[in-house]
Amino acid sequence: MLRVDLDILQQWIAPNSRVLDLGCGDGSLLQSLRDNRNVEGYGLEIDAQQITTCIERGVNVIEADINRGLGNFADKSFDSVLMTYSLQVLRRPDRAIDEMLRVGKECIVTFPNFANIRPRIYLMFRGRMPVTKQLSYQWYDTPNIHFCTIRDFENLCRDKNIAILNRKVVTKCRPDRYLRGLWPNMFGETAIYHLSK
Amino acid sequence: MPDGFPENSVGLVAPQLFRFEGPLELSCGRTLPSYELVVETYGELNAEKSNAVLICHALSGHHHAAGFHSAQDKKPGWWDDYIGPGKPIDTRRFFVVALNNLGGCHGSTGPVSINPETGKPWGKHFPPLRNRDWVHSQARLADALGIEQWAAVVGGSLGGMTAMRWAVELPHRVRHCVVIASALKLTAQNIAFNEIARRAIRSDPDFCDGDFIEQGKSPRNGLALARMIGHITYLSDEVMGARFGRELSSGTFMRGLDAPMEFQVESYLRYQGDQFADKFDANTYLLMTKILDYFDLARDYNNDPIAAFSKAQSKFLVVSFSSDWRFAPARSREIVDALIAANRDVVYAEIESTMGHDSFLLPNPRYAAAFGAYMRRIADTIEPRGGDDATG
Numbered sequence A: 001m002l003r004v005d006l007d008i009l010q011q012w013i014a015p016n017s018r019v020l021d022l023g024c025g026d027g028s029l030l031q032s033l034r035d036n037r038n039v040e041g042y043g044l045e046i047d048a049q050q051i052t053t054c055i056e057r058g059v060n061v062i063e064a065d066i067n068r069g070l071g072n073f074a075d076k077s078f079d080s081v082l083m084t085y086s087l088q089v090l091r092r093p094d095r096a097i098d099e100m101l102r103v104g105k106e107c108i109v110t111f112p113n114f115a116n117i118r119p120r121i122y123l124m125f126r127g128r129m130p131v132t133k134q135l136s137y138q139w140y141d142t143p144n145i146h147f148c149t150i151r152d153f154e155n156l157c158r159d160k161n162i163a164i165l166n167r168k169v170v171t172k173c174r175p176d177r178y179l180r181g182l183w184p185n186m187f188g189e190t191a192i193y194h195l196s197k
Numbered sequence B: 001m002p003d004g005f006p007e008n009s010v011g012l013v014a015p016q017l018f019r020f021e022g023p024l025e026l027s028c029g030r031t032l033p034s035y036e037l038v039v040e041t042y043g044e045l046n047a048e049k050s051n052a053v054l055i056c057h058a059l060s061g062h063h064h065a066a067g068f069h070s071a072q073d074k075k076p077g078w079w080d081d082y083i084g085p086g087k088p089i090d091t092r093r094f095f096v097v098a099l100n101n102l103g104g105c106h107g108s109t110g111p112v113s114i115n116p117e118t119g120k121p122w123g124k125h126f127p128p129l130r131n132r133d134w135v136h137s138q139a140r141l142a143d144a145l146g147i148e149q150w151a152a153v154v155g156g157s158l159g160g161m162t163a164m165r166w167a168v169e170l171p172h173r174v175r176h177c178v179v180i181a182s183a184l185k186l187t188a189q190n191i192a193f194n195e196i197a198r199r200a201i202r203s204d205p206d207f208c209d210g211d212f213i214e215q216g217k218s219p220r221n222g223l224a225l226a227r228m229i230g231h232i233t234y235l236s237d238e239v240m241g242a243r244f245g246r247e248l249s250s251g252t253f254m255r256g257l258d259a260p261m262e263f264q265v266e267s268y269l270r271y272q273g274d275q276f277a278d279k280f281d282a283n284t285y286l287l288m289t290k291i292l293d294y295f296d297l298a299r300d301y302n303n304d305p306i307a308a309f310s311k312a313q314s315k316f317l318v319v320s321f322s323s324d325w326r327f328a329p330a331r332s333r334e335i336v337d338a339l340i341a342a343n344r345d346v347v348y349a350e351i352e353s354t355m356g357h358d359s360f361l362l363p364n365p366r367y368a369a370a371f372g373a374y375m376r377r378i379a380d381t382i383e384p385r386g387g388d389d390a391t392g
Helices: A003-011 A028-037 A048-057 A093-103 A117-126 A150-159 A174-179 B131-145 B158-169 B188-202 B205-210 B220-234 B237-243 B264-279 B282-294 B305-310 B329-341 B356-361 B365-382
Strands: A018-022 A040-045 A061-063 A078-084 A104-112 A163-170 A190-196 B016-025 B031-042 B052-056 B095-099 B152-156 B176-180 B248-250 B315-321 B346-351
Touching: A003 A028, A003 A078, A003 A104, A003 A163, A003 A190, A018 A028, A018 A093, A028 A040, A028 A048, A040 A048, A048 A061, A048 B346, A048 B365, A078 A093, A093 A104, A093 A190, A150 A163, A150 A190, B016 B131, B031 B131, B052 B131, B052 B158, B095 B131, B131 B158, B152 B158, B158 B176, B158 B282, B158 B305, B176 B365, B188 B220, B188 B282, B205 B220, B205 B282, B220 B264, B220 B282, B220 B356, B248 B264, B305 B329, B315 B329, B315 B356, B315 B365, B329 B346, B346 B365
Parallel strands: A018 A040, A018 A078, A040 A061, A061 B346, A078 A104, B052 B095, B052 B152, B152 B176, B176 B315, B315 B346
Antiparallel strands: A104 A190, A163 A190, B016 B031, B031 B095
């Protein structure tokens, strides 16, 4: 995840609020939110090594498989529910978003945009599933089983009557950065959405 | 460190007896005029008395949690894998207090002690106890040691229940609560196993309706049977299969040979049962299993665990084990859900293990890493320090 994504995302989280971070990884986002914005939070994570790192950072990490849903959390029990770069690894991303909006008053989702020009070119000219710096797995061993594009995601939001409060598209590559505003689905690498229902 | 003990052992340890004068009011309404607790401590209490960790034992546990009682001791204390220099509960940094609970049979006041009013062993007349009584009896131990607040109260299984009870009963005295392989309350199946164990004991003719000490008898068969049943439930099908399979310890399936056959699992269980019957008191077993059965953290809080945990001021670590079916991960998740809903700080790890409920006592790298990381953070907030190689 890029530094810039985290910065944008943090601005959408109110100081002193209560958040749930799905797939919190090493806990750096929660740690930063706690230290900089006095945000109380819990992270769900499934990887043993990452969980230990979270503990070392003093982050409230809960071992859980998000694929099983969030049935243990009450409706609207969090101000924000976050999911950074995990949407594409879930068995049913659509249901996960439903759950996030049930448990949280708002939610923030970031995902890699599969319609970015680099994977497009890769697929078009090599005729193979894209392997890029950002998406560095082979098709058979990738945990990323549900890629989507910015347009796909917005269609899903429309079908589900989800309100998009904010959207940011970020790109690491310099030339693309100037173009992403004009054509986000072609030049955006990572999409960050702020949603509510 | 005396010769012969492993470097990461607390080494030679000796129990101490603490006597508490002055009545202890019990949950049942009765009062103990005085009582004794047998205690072991490891490590040094710091000047601020802020590094004390209380170890709460499980059903058949006691004060001897780590180290050795003599150079000839073959086995160390029951939680030696997790208490010692450089271990998850690092005795270079923490002052560790382990005791035999009130009602126990390893030296603390209990059914085998003499009732001062009658001059005879308490036996079945020892007052029924609740987990809450342990908390208050232990609070007086903390007072005696000059410990106003525990850095952590730590327990597995029944001990985890005691740790949770500490956190809600005396919230200002607990900074961290570590609950391992435990539950908010027992399930019906769990109570059922305890009742089978109790019936095994009561139906032994040598139980003498609980008066076996006076009659110079011991319900060894009943106790052994109770332990055998318990022991099966503390293991998993998988680990029993791996450890014993269908191997024979004597005899053979060969045709024509009619020597008595015995599976390894049979001789193992018999040995475990007999060992236990030699050193455990039947009335204590009845008492302890009743404490387990009656425990329900939320009962006095309108049956709402969120309301119960809202009283707590400590942070929590909750750990469960994948193959533990007696205190299943689902029971630990109930604890975690209530803690989150009560807005308490909590960390939860569900450790992959084939060892069943006993996992909490056994070596496991991931368990040690997560538990150790949590305890290290507690130690760091007491006294920041650098690498692991620093000496205490």
